[in-house]
Amino acid sequence: MKFDFEPKSAYPLFDSHAHYNDSRFDACAEIEGGREAVLPALFSGAVKYIVNAGTNLKTNAESIALAEKYPGIYAAVGIHPEDIDPAADIEETMDALRVQLAHPKVRALGEIGLDYYWDNVPREVQKLWLRRQLELARELSMPVVIHDRDAHGDIMDILRDYPDVKGEFHSFSASGEIARQLVNRGWYISFSGVITFKNASRLAEIVPTVPLDRVMIETDCPYLAPVPYRGKINHSGLMEYTAARAAELYGITVEAFCRHAFENSVRFFGI
Numbered sequence: 001m002k003f004d005f006e007p008k009s010a011y012p013l014f015d016s017h018a019h020y021n022d023s024r025f026d027a028c029a030e031i032e033g034g035r036e037a038v039l040p041a042l043f044s045g046a047v048k049y050i051v052n053a054g055t056n057l058k059t060n061a062e063s064i065a066l067a068e069k070y071p072g073i074y075a076a077v078g079i080h081p082e083d084i085d086p087a088a089d090i091e092e093t094m095d096a097l098r099v100q101l102a103h104p105k106v107r108a109l110g111e112i113g114l115d116y117y118w119d120n121v122p123r124e125v126q127k128l129w130l131r132r133q134l135e136l137a138r139e140l141s142m143p144v145v146i147h148d149r150d151a152h153g154d155i156m157d158i159l160r161d162y163p164d165v166k167g168e169f170h171s172f173s174a175s176g177e178i179a180r181q182l183v184n185r186g187w188y189i190s191f192s193g194v195i196t197f198k199n200a201s202r203l204a205e206i207v208p209t210v211p212l213d214r215v216m217i218e219t220d221c222p223y224l225a226p227v228p229y230r231g232k233i234n235h236s237g238l239m240e241y242t243a244a245r246a247a248e249l250y251g252i253t254v255e256a257f258c259r260h261a262f263e264n265s266v267r268f269f270g271i
C-alpha cells in the first residue's frame with residue numbers, strides 16, 4: 001500500500017508516544033517505502049513533533065537514531081516490563097541506559113512500568129526494574145513515561161514512593177480516581193486512539209476531567225489506530241481523529257484542544 005494520507009488537521013500535532021522503529025514500518029512491510037516514506041510526509045503536514053519510545057537497549061538505540069535523522073523526532077529510552085531480561089545484570093543495564101539518557105534528543109526515561117496482561121516476566125522482577133528506573137529518573141531529574149497494563153494499583157503504590165519524579169501516563173486506561181491522583185501530583189495524562197472506540201465509554205467520561213493543562217495525545221503506533229482506522233496500521237497523522245474526539249468530550253473546538261495538547265507536550269518534553 002502506498003502512503004497517501006491527506007491530512008485534514010490545520011493545527012499542529014504533537015505525538016507524545018510512538019514506535020516508528022517497529023518492524024511494521026520497515027520498507028518491505030504494509031506501507032510502501034516504510035517509515036522513510038511516512039515520516040517526511042507527516043512532517044510536511046500537521047505533525048510537528050513525535051516522541052519515539054524505546055523499550056530495551058536495542059530499540060532505545062533505534063529511537064535515538066530516528067531522532068538524529070529527523071529534527072521533529074525526540075526519544076524516550078527505558079526498559080519496558082515485557083522486555084526485561086531477568087538474567088541481565090540490572091546495574092550494567094542501568095549504566096548502558098545512563099549513556100543513552102545523556103543524548104541531547106532523549107527527553108524522558110521510558111517506557112517503563114508494569115504489564116500484568118501478558119505477564120511474561122515475574123511481577124516481582126517487573127516491580128524491581130520499575131523501582132530501579134524511577135531511582136535513576138530521580139537521580140538525573142528526568143521525567144518518566146509509564147506503561148500500565150492491568151497493574152494500576154501496584155503502579156500507584158510504587159509511584160507514591162517517588163513523589164519528586166514526574167511523568168506521563170501513556171495511553172491512559174485506568175480509573176478517574178487514578179487520573180485525579182496523578183494530576184494532583186503534577187503528572188500528565190496521555191490519551192491514544194482508544195478514546196474513539198465505541199466500547200470506551202468509561203474512558204470517554206474520564207477524558208474531560210483531566211485539566212486542559214495536563215492532557216496530551218499520542219498514537220502508540222503502529223498500534224491503537226483510532227476509528228475509522230481501527231485495526232489498521234496507525235501513524236501520527238491519524239491523531240486528528242483522536243484530537244477531534246477529545247475536543248468533543250471537552251466541549252471545545254478542535255483548534256483549542258490541539259493548542260493545549262501541543263503546548264503541554266512541548267513543556268513536558270522540554271522542547
Ligand SMILES: [Zn+2]
Pocket residue numbers: 017018019053111220
Ligand atoms: Zn508504547
